[in-house]
Amino acid sequence: MRHASRSLLLLALVPCLALAADPKPEITRPASTPQADGKAHTLRTIPEACARIEGQFTGQAADPYKFTLARTSANCQPRARLVDAAKVKPSTKGGWIFNDVIRVPSASCKSQEAVVRVWRKPADAAPPDLDAQGRSRIYLKDATDKAKAKAPSVPMFAVAMAVEGKGCNK
Structure with missing residues (x-):
């Protein structure tokens, strides 16, 4: 009987543990192939922000992995901001x-x-409302007044990078 109550308690806690994990992402992908120490690789490219996330395992116990952000092209004009997830939460x-x-x-x-x-x-950008003629029009004075009143909203990407798991003694 005592073991049964423990197993029921454990079953009751499992959904709580699942809620603490990450939500289901929009993009589902399997884990990457294992990477060797010292070999740089691209983790993800975000074209809207003109950025590429790169990384490499260092082989050092104190700092096992090194992340860097690189610009994809000098001519690229970003349409989104890339921010640190630790700052914006x-x-x-x-x-x-x-x-x-x-x-x-x-x-x-x-x-x-x-x-x-x-x-x-x-x-939160949306096309302007239709006018009496059924057209979506932007008038210069209205647009400048609206821009002065409120800063335009741009898409943002927040990136959190971490090393998980148990380290190895080298």
Whole structure:
């Protein structure tokens, strides 16, 4: 009887643990192929922000993985902002959408993996209302007045990068 009550308690806690995990991302992908130490690789490209997330396992216990953000092209004009998730603290209640989870296991340390979580927040831009002639028109004075009153909203991407799992002794 005592074991039965423990198993019931455990079954009651499982849904709570599932809620603490990440929400279901928009993009579903399997874990990447294991990467060797010192080999740089692209984790994700965000064309709207003209950015590429790169990383590499260092092989050092103190700092096992190195993340960098690189610009995709000098001529690229970003249509979205890329921000640090630690600063903006994205959540579904704040209008953020959980976009992607990228997992890259280490080839030399099977219990360790690099994890990138990407959130996106769409802009609240909408086309103007139709006028009496059924056309959507933007008038210069109205547009400048509206722009002065409120800063235009641009899409944003928040990126959180971490190393998860147990480290290996080297």
